[in-house]
Amino acid sequence: MLKIALPNKGRLSEEIRELFHDAGLEVRARGARALSASLGGQFEALFVRAQDIPEFVADGAAHAGVTGWDLVSEAGRPVELLRDLEFGRCRLVVAAREDSGIATEADVADGMRVASCFPRLTQAHFEKVGRNVTVVPVSGAAEISPRLGIADLVVDLTSTGSTLRMNGLREVSTVLESSARLVACHGNDADARLALDEMSRALGSVIAARGRRYLMANVPKLELGRVREVLPGLNGPTVVDVLDGGRFVAVHAVVLARTLDATIRALKALGCEGILVTRIERLMA
Template sequence: MLKIALPNKGRLADETRELFGDAGLPVLTKSDRALSASLGDEFEALFVRAQDIPEFVADGVADVGVTGWDLVCESERPVERRLDLGFGDCRLVAAARDDSVITDIDGIVGGSRVATSYPKITRSFFEARSQNVEIVPISGAAEIAPLLGIAEVIVDITSTGSTLKVNGLREIGTLLTSRAQLVTRCDGVFDREKSDALDSLVMALDSVVRARGKRYLMANVPRRSLDAVKQIIPGINGPTVIDILNGGDRVAVHAVVDVRAIYKTIGALKSLDATGILVTRVERLLP
């Protein structure tokens, strides 16, 4: 049975459960404090802190894990990404007080104190730039450090930057971009059963990730307009074209389209005299 380390709480945990549920692997537990759960016949979930997952995977306690790439990099453990899961977007940024003379990372002078809960990433970043700064490791919210005079600059994780602004801070540069990843040990060797289970897991999750933000569009269009239709809905490998019984000069076209442009797509098709336009959600998409 393949053991999967999953985040036990927070937004990352919620979105992970949603993804696994959409992939046909609902995470069902008897209690919110459960430490493990069965995910069908092939998988067992282990619920741990997101920051501990790289360690669990690297040490072989879990075969695969879901966690943020920022936590993988900070751990410096030998794990690799198997699949970008498409959620949990955030950035590790440097920030200074609004009234600071520091306006970008180049402006951080030697000897400056940098407070962060990501000391390994931060140290490596500044060493690579030959900037001699003093790393001040902290736990919890780093935003308070400049206000207390503990540091001139902080390095912290952010999604929107709103927390920094509320606390009188402004971004001066990005050290790392992060997103939730499915990770395995770099030198991991699985037996046939686990290898097949891992391939099935990756395929199931990937099919859901690919389908997000997509819609399946169907419409009846004049045959003479097919060249123009192909420009509007190129689909994955071109739209599917189907003859309509008693359809005269009309054919049915089907294609997967980006949800962000669906309103423009419908308008463009209507301008070609398309009728019977139908748009549905896509649950899974395999290349």
């Protein structure tokens, strides 16, 4: 049984469970407080704190795990990156008070204090840019540190920047871009690697399907050349003869959901009929 470490709570946990469910790896726990659960087949989920997952995976207590790249980077433990799961996106940024006069890292004076829940990444970043600062480790709410006089700057996570602005802070630079990642232990044997690669592909097929739709339409044969420009698909649209279709053929293609309305308008302008759009559960490239 291969053990997969997953976050035990929070929004990231919910999104991961949804992704695994859609990939056919439904979390089957005995109760809401269960510390483990079946994922079907040969996989078992272990529910732990998100920040502990890099340690579990690096030490071999779990064969693989899912957590934020910010936490993996802060832990500094050797793990193998299998896949970017493309959600939970955020940035680790340097921020200063609006009235501090600090607009770039060149304005950061040696000896300034920087509060962060990511002391290792913070120290490494300022060493890289040639600034000798004092890192103040905090366990949370780093954004209030400048107001309390604990620090001159903060290094904190943000997705929209609204929390920083609400606390009178402005971004100075980006330290790291993060998202949920599937990581694995370097010590896994060949059978475990094969199984984890298959799991990674299953998760990837769900991710690839998100934001895409399957579109079918009856297209005038004389307009096929122009329709190809509207429906490029993955490798070009699939064209199928329609029984007694006369001047029409059926065209199938995968399209981006965000361009769907414009695509349908373009097809109608070319005389296409019987346009049908469906969701895609999984997409194997």
